[in-house]
Amino acid sequence: MSTCRRDKMHEDYELLLKMTPEEMAVRILDKRRLLSDQISFIKQGLEESVDELQENHDKILVKYNVSKKNVIKTEKTTKLKEEWDSIREELKEMKTQLKAAIRINDESEKAITYWARRVNEGTEELDYDNPDLLRYAKDVRSGKISRAGKKSKQKGKGGGKK
Amino acid sequence: MKTGRRKERDFLYDDLIDLSTDEIYAIHAEIKEKIAAKVKEHDKIQQERKELEDFIKEVRSILMSPRSPEINDLISRLNIARINRENAEKLRNELDTRVPPSPSDIIESLKQRHKLLWTISNRIQENPTLDEEIELFESYFEYQAMYEVAIQSDEQQKIWTQSINEKNSVMKELRKHDLKNIDNQKINQLRDKYPHKVIGWKSVEESSKQIIVLDNWSQSWKVERRSLVMEIMRLESFLSIEGRKEKKKNLKIKSGEVLEKAETGESLTLDDLSALISTGDIGKITKKKQNNTNREKRNKKSKKRRSKTKRGHTRSKNRTREEDGND
Numbered sequence: 118m119s120t121c122r123r124d125k126m127h128e129d130y131e132l133l134l135k136m137t138p139e140e141m142a143v144r145i146l147d148k149r150r151l152l153s154d155q156i157s158f159i160k161q162g163l164e165e166s167v168d169e170l171q172e173n174h175d176k177i178l179v180k181y182n183v184s185k186k187n188v189i190k191t192e193k194t195t196k197l198k199e200e201w202d203s204i205r206e207e208l209k210e211m212k213t214q215l216k217a218a219i220r221i222n223d224e225s226e227k228a229i230t231y232w233a234r235r236v237n238e239g240t241e242e243l244d245y246d247n248p249d250l251l252r253y254a255k256d257v258r259s260g261k262i263s264r265a266g267k268k269s270k271q272k273g274k275g276g277g278k279k
Numbered sequence: 280m281k282t283g284r285r286k287e288r289d290f291l292y293d294d295l296i297d298l299s300t301d302e303i304y305a306i307h308a309e310i311k312e313k314i315a316a317k318v319k320e321h322d323k324i325q326q327e328r329k330e331l332e333d334f335i336k337e338v339r340s341i342l343m344s345p346r347s348p349e350i351n352d353l354i355s356r357l358n359i360a361r362i363n364r365e366n367a368e369k370l371r372n373e374l375d376t377r378v379p380p381s382p383s384d385i386i387e388s389l390k391q392r393h394k395l396l397w398t399i400s401n402r403i404q405e406n407p408t409l410d411e412e413i414e415l416f417e418s419y420f421e422y423q424a425m426y427e428v429a430i431q432s433d434e435q436q437k438i439w440t441q442s443i444n445e446k447n448s449v450m451k452e453l454r455k456h457d458l459k460n461i462d463n464q465k466i467n468q469l470r471d472k473y474p475h476k477v478i479g480w481k482s483v484e485e486s487s488k489q490i491i492v493l494d495n496w497s498q499s500w501k502v503e504r505r506s507l508v509m510e511i512m513r514l515e516s517f518l519s520i521e522g523r524k525e526k527k528k529n530l531k532i533k534s535g536e537v538l539e540k541a542e543t544g545e546s547l548t549l550d551d552l553s554a555l556i557s558t559g560d561i562g563k564i565t566k567k568k569q570n571n572t573n574r575e576k577r578n579k580k581s582k583k584r585r586s587k588t589k590r591g592h593t594r595s596k597n598r599t600r601e602e603d604g605n606d
Contacts, residue, residue: 133389144397217404228409253421262377263425269379
């Protein structure tokens with residue numbers, strides 16, 4: 118491995134290991150705000166794309182069904198089938214994206230409120246519904262078994278050298 | 280068990296179906312004999328192992344006895360290495376139980392979590408929900424803490440490896456000294472006790488290797504014994520199934536005879552009845568009896584006699600006008 122690459126890797130490790138909860142919370146809040154600003158446009162764009170694709174899909178499907186009824190399968194039928202398959206896949210992907218965009222849009226306000234509170238009030242326990250976000254990390258540091266360790270123990274694989 | 284007799288089986292007993300009961304009993308006895316012989320051999324090997332162990336213990340105690348400053352130093356180094364190894368192993372195992380993933384795996388997990396929390400994915404569906412975000416946040420910092428523990432575990436692993444290396448180098452030094460400065464009386468005592476062995480590190484090493492060979496034999500015997508016992512159980516279960524079938528067949532024959540006996544009106548013994556009950560033929564007798572009684576009933580003319588309360592008059596079959604109340 119070249120020295121340059123090793124240095125880059127080391128930097129990455131440092132970044133990952135030295136990241137503080139406060140920094141992370143601020144970053145998530147920024148990300149959520151950015152998403153909130155853009156999501157309505159993204160959603161609109163996706164809705165238009167889905168409508169357009171759905172229209173194309175329905176047209177091709179009609180053509181394909183007509184072509185399929187012919188006893189002799191022509192090259193055209195095959196081409197239509199391929200086109201229909203590809204548009205169907207694309208439509209499926211777009212619908213999934215639209216669903217996700219709707220989900221993000223719906224919870225955007227709630228998420229911003231949550232992370233803003235975390236940024237302002239900290240990552241410790243705020244109330245019954247908002248427990249300490251670092252409780253698992255604190256458990257590990259205080260000598261308790263990690264959640265991964267518990268899972269491994271349940272599977273009967275605990276204690277073995279990785 | 281690989282006897283060569285058995286091919287790939289489609290079901291549990293397909294290799295036994297064509298064999299006679301005597302042949303199966305012979306195989307059964309053969310396996311039992313084999314097990315008995317092997318058990319004897321195993322006992323012998325265990326005895327041999329114990330002797331080797333005792334020999335190693337005694338020779339080592341003399342070879343490792345403090346006798347010169349140089350050897351004393353080596354022995355104390357060896358003890359330190361042993362203690363370090365044991366402590367490191369214990370601590371490493373404990374840390375591994377708390378945090379099973381390796382540091383590199385933890386870094387990979389941190390990278391994945393960081394990406395999901397830090398960036399906005401172009402594939403909008405890959406962006407986590409609020410609940411997922413919270414869980415990722417919690418696990419991210421848990422993994423950070425886990426990394427510290429995993430690093431400690433790796434450090435213990437290094438200490439463990441160093442201790443092993445130290446032990447090996449000290450042993451190498453100790454071997455060079457062999458019997459030097461050891462009291463002759465002690466050596467002679469051992470020579471008398473083990474006349475066929477050469478006293479020294481070489482014989483200790485040879486004996487250790489022999490113990491490993493014996494342990495391997497015991498291990499393979501353990502596996503073989505399990506399969507032999509399973510085979511015996513298989514043979515016994517097959518014989519028991521066959522025995523039950525045979526018994527049922529005999530009972531069927533007997534029940535035929537008993538049925539005949541019952542029809543002719545002969546008395547039945549308890550055994551006869553038991554045969555009938557076991558085969559389920561007991562119902563046939565009652566059926567036959569029922570058939571007979573039905574036939575008898577049909578043969579008999581039905582004579583309805585009416586009762587009359589007046590004395591001195593015979594009972595007639597038909598009603599009189601008086602009785603009908605038409606007078």
